[in-house]
Amino acid sequence: MKKPQKKKIFYSLILLIFTVIIGVLIIDTYVSSSSSDKIYKETNKIPHKRVGLLLGTSKFLSNHQINLYYKYRIEAAAELFKAGKIEFILISGDNGSKNYNEPKLMKEDLMNKGIPEEKIYLDYAGFRTLDSVLRAKKVFGQNSFTIISQEFHNERAVFLAKSFQINAIAFNAKDVSINDGLKTQLREKLARSKMILDLIFNVEPKYLGKKIVIE
Incomplete structure (x- = not known):
């Protein structure tokens, strides 16, 4: 390959990478700004909703220490319930294998905090x-509920809810320090771009199944 051709390919790759980065940052900013009016940080200011949707995550990190994202989400859900801001908690998480069950562990820890x-x-x-x-x-038949997770996650979840005409608000659990959560924050920016593609291509949940009544 001749030198001018190599240069052309190199500059084309640089331009492509730059374009992708700019696109990811634009989407990231757009998702945040579109969701900000539905997100609450203080318990006494958030409106009452019958159901709180607690978004799952793993309880332990790869080094076997407690995952602070998990810990803070449990605390936030319990706080909302005890303040009378939600009446039921719907825990939604991954149970992809017999040995991995996010909802079960979260339920146990919520019960340990006094949630019936x-x-x-x-x-x-x-x-x-x-x-x-x-x-x-x-x-679960819910078209109006409170999402419970960290702010960066809530922004994406509320954006999704709006896209499906769901009347959702969100409550921010305490966040993790930038040193502990940098990788998660970077992954979130990519997740937002993937979300836009999912919406464009009308991606559906992996499973649906029979309806469950919350009462």
């Missing part, structure tokens, strides 16, 4: 945020 078992419902097929939000509507 009959007030907790489990969605074992919340493999992605899209699945969790859409299944809350299509399987």
